[in-house]
Amino acid sequence: MIQQYIDPLTLSRVKDLPLIAKTVAQGFLHGLHNSTQRGSGVEFSQYRVYEPGDALGKIDWKLFARSDKYFVREAERESDINVWLLLDTSNSMLQGASNTNNQMSWNKLDYGRYLLATLAYLAQQQGDATGMLSLSNQHIDFLPARSGQPHLQKILLQLARIKAGGEFPSSHGIQTQINSIGGHGLVFVVSDFYQKNQEITHMISSLVSPKTDVIAVQLESDDEITFPYKGQIRFEDLESQQQLLVSAKRAKQHYLQNRAEFNQQLDAQMERQKVQLLRANIDKPLDQTLFDFLVARKQLA
């Protein structure tokens, strides 16, 4: 199977989040041989007015014969899984991709936004209740887990409106929202995992339970991975605004070593908590991340 991935730059040009979510999700689903929608346990849920683009196989022709109108059968799988989408909206998520310019900006926050939108779309397609939580010490946006198309639209709208600001909040500030995330569920935590006092790790540890499956998605860019800078550089921290003047050539080796240690430490922490950690490069196609996730899940299964 040859998978055609959508280039992140292409995604950045299209500002329509619902369209992107649908396109990526359908492309993702189209590549799967085994549809997760088929099989036993799929029950009729409701009729919905036909919309252009709906599969013709879903049209209830008997109802059409009776009413002379097109209606689509919507099925609902027996499921009590809540899908939670947690997005880190601290300033460090504004780190840009390396292959962008002034006209097409693409950063970790955008990537996380589109990734979660796609996941929300997929979850809604499968009838899962989906909730969302965006986290920074300046803004916390919470949407409870609900199913249905209207709720999906709310999630997509919320994702589109998200702004980055400040730092990742401490556990105390989000305790209420964390407590709402419970029950049988699947939690996606999308962040770059830059933390001062292990706030993100503590949050994840409070989410992990026998009923809740947590999947951590660490976002990184090519610049962070390869450190391609040259000459005298003044680095400014996106969260603290502290500046550091270094010779990039001299700092590179030191940085790469620190980064490797950081990743190793994160791997160890996630493994201890039995959390699946996925690394996503924002300079690579978004749907590739989904497939990598799928492959990883299959291997675990």
Added chain:
Amino acid sequence: MNPLANLSVASNIGLLTLLALAIPLTIHLFSRTKGKLIKFADISLIGKVQQKPVAQLYLTQRKLLLLRLLLLVLLSMILSQCVWQASTTNSTEESATLVSPLWIKMASTEQKRSLADELSKSSEEQNVFLLTESYPTLSREQLLSPTFATSLQPQTTNLWMRAHHFSLLNPYITRAHIYVTNSLQQFIGSKIATSMIYEWHVLPQTQQSSTELNVEIIKPINVLLILDQDKQGDELVSESKWRHALSIIQHQVSNKLEIYDVSAAEYSQQGNYDWIIDLSQQHNISELHSLDSLVKYEDLPHFPLLLAEKLLSKQQFNLDLQFLKVTEEQLINKSEKALPSQSSTQRSAFNTHSSPTKWLYILLLVCFCIERIYSERTNLRNASFAQKDVN
């Protein structure tokens, strides 16, 4: 051989502009505090790299700095008027041999053979020139040929001027051996100072009769008599008397007088005459000729004497030329006269140096364009980094 060794400057003051090199060096050295601003997610991973002590300053944007330094160096070279001294193929200076026509005529066969042998030994046979207007090369055969010597017609000339002109046309030749006689008629005119080093080889001239010298003093003088058709007139314009007077003059001077006559009605301006004596009654010929060659009616009583005086003084002058000589000191001593002002073509021919100024200007323009383009690209790149981080 180092090509830069031939580079020299005409104006040392222009080199002072090299001091301006310190300006871009200082700017680039002390602009290190700016650096390129990049917003990064977490600078703690970069760590604290030890800052350089003041003694170890770091040059920023080295390529741009090099371009700017090159611009200043080129400007300095243009202002200091760099010249490139043309190097000769041999390490020694080039020399030439100049031989005057009179020397060839007067020198004996042994002297000519000796010169030819000397030139063969020193392998300078290609650089032998005849000191005439076009400076033709002189081969060994021509030098030794009696026929060639006979064909030459030495004229009253200024050999100093000829030698100087030769040096202008051949700037790569710095030394010349000049073979001349010491006859004054070869040095009529001012002595010219020149940068070429001359070695004079003077052939002392023995007394020669005018018949042995094929010089212009024996050119005949053409006299035209304009007569009336009917040959009437007063005694003053009597043709027979004039012919008699002219024949007396002819015997006194060495110049041959050729006497022609024509009637006034048939006279036309054609013909090259040294003297035109108007014996006709019409007296309107004067409008057609310059006063130097025409003897007017009013001057007729005095003219025979005037003509005789002129001819005799010229003859004396030419005789003097035959017998008066220049001394060796007069030949060798440098002239105190300044070099004559040169036209641009002469100046370029005279220059032993070539000026690379034109190429320096072109190089300066090219470097300036590259520096501007590179500088703009650097600024745009820095701006895009800043913009990307803001977004």
